[in-house]
Amino acid sequence: MNEILRPFDIDFDLTTGLSRLKKASKRYLSNMADMFYDTEKAGDILKNEDPLIYEFYEMGIPETVGDIAFGTSIVYPGKIGNEYFMTKGHFHTVLETAEVYFCIKGKGYMLMETPEGQWDAQEFAPGKAVYVPKRWAHRSINVSPTEPLITFFAFRADAGHDYGTIETKGFRKLIVEKDGRPVVIDNPRWS
Ligand SMILES: O=P(O)(O)OC[C@H]1O[C@](O)(CO)[C@@H](O)[C@@H]1O
């Protein structure tokens, strides 16, 4: 039988994005070193430190039809070479499911692409919501040199995460710093 949750609430701090009640999942550089295009640079950094790239909340919502998974995602400021800190990014396993993100703090982009090769980058700024339509892979990127990028996300709880495609092929586009500004470039490693 499907689990049915009782109503509940949870705190998310508007400055840190973190909850006092729940533990966040953390992704360090060592968990995603191959996802940055300058893998050599990532390797050099890992010789001395293993920076925390982002954290996010998995609320334990049952992955069943009719439920909504939600939480905050916090991408820290920093770069690997000239590529900004970012999330791994994923398609939904149930490709025909959308997701919405609301930016609470920071400055960045949601980079998106479809299996057919369309791509888009929508800006994150406090108070802006970004709609990720069904079929679009999505990755949050923090372009601020100092502030974390904090977003609140919600998606169909049975959507699932398909990381495989992005782990092996990457995104078609990258957002990197050039002359002190974020620019979209072709991913030299995309195949
Ligand atoms: O799942 P990724 O690509 O590591 O990115 C993490 C973010 O995306 C989500 O998986 C939701 O799409 C969240 O759990 C989190 O905000």
Ligand SMILES: [Fe+2]
């Ligand atoms: Fe998602």
